[in-house]
Amino acid sequence: MLVVKGLWRWRHNPLRRATDLAEAWVALVALILIAVAAPVTGCLVGTAAQDALQRSVRQQRHSHRLVVATVVRDRGRAPLEADPDTTTAREVRSRVVADWTGPDGTRRRGAALADLKSPRPGDHFRLWTDPHGRITTRPLDSPTATTHAVLAGVGAALLTAAVVESARRLAVWHMVRRRYARWDQAWDRAGPDWGKAGTGS
Structure with a gap:
């Protein structure tokens, strides 16, 4: 506004440039x-x-697919590198080696993150996998x-x-620079005669 x-x-202001x-x-x-x-x-x-x-x-x-995995052995606590979209700050996750069966029936074993405080061999936890049984995110x-x-x-x-x-700022900056350049040109024309008698000053 x-x-x-x-x-x-500014429309009719006499000082408007x-x-x-x-x-x-x-x-x-x-x-x-x-x-x-x-x-x-x-x-x-x-x-x-x-x-x-x-x-x-x-x-x-x-x-x-969500499958059930079985802990083979514990590998210690997981560092704080879990996916922030799928875990909460209070959720404890442990590194384990586990066995599971993929949705396609293949038996797999590998490192996984288990939502168990103190996992022991034989403990069960749930794990997200792709259709071939590879571990994936939730x-x-x-x-x-x-x-x-x-x-x-x-x-x-x-x-x-x-x-x-x-x-907008760039356009205004260019306008201001052009204005200063015109002032410098006008001053260069008027400057040498400034204050001399008969020059209209």
């Missing part, structure tokens, strides 16, 4: 782009991300996918606003 008022005030009016128009265009283009970009990116992530959710639900759930899509949309809107504002 201030930009519009500024434009209206062309660059003043140009700066006001640049500011108005930037404001409209931030108010319209940023939300639209955010919605488009968020919607595209939501569609892609929900497809991934459906695909992972179809391909990831499938992405729909609420987490939606959260990621919303964050992507908000990030895209903020990035669009930042790009528009950067372009």
Whole structure:
């Protein structure tokens, strides 16, 4: 609103320079782009991300299988490197060597993370695998996918606003530099005669 008022005030001001009016128009265009283009970009990116992530959710639900594994031996506590989307801060996970049978019937043995405080040989725990029995992550759930899509949309809107504002600042910077260059040229023409009699000063 201030930009519009500024434009209206500059219309008939005798001190108005062309660059003043140009700066006001640049500011108005930037404001409209931030108010319209940023939300639209955010919605488009968020919607595209939501569609892609929900497809991934459906695909992972179809391909990831939960199987029961048996502890062979303990390998100690796991470092704090678990997936933040699938574990909580209080969830204790231990490194173990385990046996399990994949969804395709193959018997497998390997290192795994078990949600057991003190695993002993023969203890059972559940494990996510792909259709061939290889260990994989827990499938992405729909609420987490939606959260990621919303964050992507908000990030895209903020990035669009930042790009528009950067372009506005760059345009104003160029205008100011041109204005100073014109002042320097005018001063170069008037400077040698400044204060001399008969020069109109």
